Amino acid sequence: MTETTTVPFVPPTRFAVPGRIAVSESAATAWQTATLTEIRRETAHASTFRFAVPRWAGHLPGQHLLLRLTAGDGYVAQRHYSLASPPGDDGHIELTLDHVDGGEVSGWFHTVAAPGDRVEVRGPLSGFFAWPGDRPALLIGAGSGVVPLMSMLRHHRARGLDIPLRLLVSARGPEELIYADEFGAETTPVFTRRAPEGVPVGRMTAAHVAPLMDERPPGGWEAYVCGSNAFAEHASRLLVEAGQPVDRIRIERFG
Numbered sequence: 001m002t003e004t005t006t007v008p009f010v011p012p013t014r015f016a017v018p019g020r021i022a023v024s025e026s027a028a029t030a031w032q033t034a035t036l037t038e039i040r041r042e043t044a045h046a047s048t049f050r051f052a053v054p055r056w057a058g059h060l061p062g063q064h065l066l067l068r069l070t071a072g073d074g075y076v077a078q079r080h081y082s083l084a085s086p087p088g089d090d091g092h093i094e095l096t097l098d099h100v101d102g103g104e105v106s107g108w109f110h111t112v113a114a115p116g117d118r119v120e121v122r123g124p125l126s127g128f129f130a131w132p133g134d135r136p137a138l139l140i141g142a143g144s145g146v147v148p149l150m151s152m153l154r155h156h157r158a159r160g161l162d163i164p165l166r167l168l169v170s171a172r173g174p175e176e177l178i179y180a181d182e183f184g185a186e187t188t189p190v191f192t193r194r195a196p197e198g199v200p201v202g203r204m205t206a207a208h209v210a211p212l213m214d215e216r217p218p219g220g221w222e223a224y225v226c227g228s229n230a231f232a233e234h235a236s237r238l239l240v241e242a243g244q245p246v247d248r249i250r251i252e253r254f255g
């Protein structure tokens with residue numbers, strides 16, 4: 001058997017870089033070793049990292065985990081990351097990470113990490129943003145905020161669910177739309193800076209939300225919004241103004 005060595009995590013500086021904002025968890029989930037098995041480029045600034053986690057207990061679409069890297073001198077960096085993979089992926093999980101300027105953890109993943117490297121993970125965490133596939137779902141995301149929503153979409157397809165699901169996703173341009181090759185008729189992209197010929201360019205507006213609200217199934221939507229603080233506020237406001245009940249909007253923000 002070939003021995004696999006872990007490339008050491010060397011933090012570029014000693015400052016903390018904000019990760020995903022998440023509610024503090026009290027779950028006593030043990031740390032597990034996750035082995036990187038594959039890296040897939042999604043856009044110029046985002047890649048998907050696939051890990052083998054033999055003792056992974058499973059997760060619900062929309063949940064996240066806590067990832068820990070430890071440097072040779074004992075310095076530890078931890079970040080919360082949403083799970084991109086659907087449940088039941090045979091002991092594997094996937095994370096899609098943006099390469100954040102100056103980011104300790106994302107910088108290591110995008111410039112150093114290679115298949116065979118090992119990290120530590122703890123999870124799954126948080127049930128608030130989870131979608132078990134039991135109710136119609138309206139998903140709205142921007143940038144890397146599409147990651148937990150993609151877990152939901154993949155789960156919907158993998159299980160062949162006939163429950164209505166729609167995705168409204170915003171990106172600066174087609175080249176920055178994460179998972180673009182996987183989207184189908186359920187997805188409406190919005191481009192804020194650059195768009196294909198004939199496609200309007202601009203921020204998400206009520207005109208994008210209205211058709212989805214017109215499609216409301218009996219009982220209405222359960223809405224899931226994920227993105228930056230500013231985007232989450234903007235999208236939530238559009239939903240409320242379109243008639244979505246406030247208590248049926250679930251929000252995950254990152255900074």
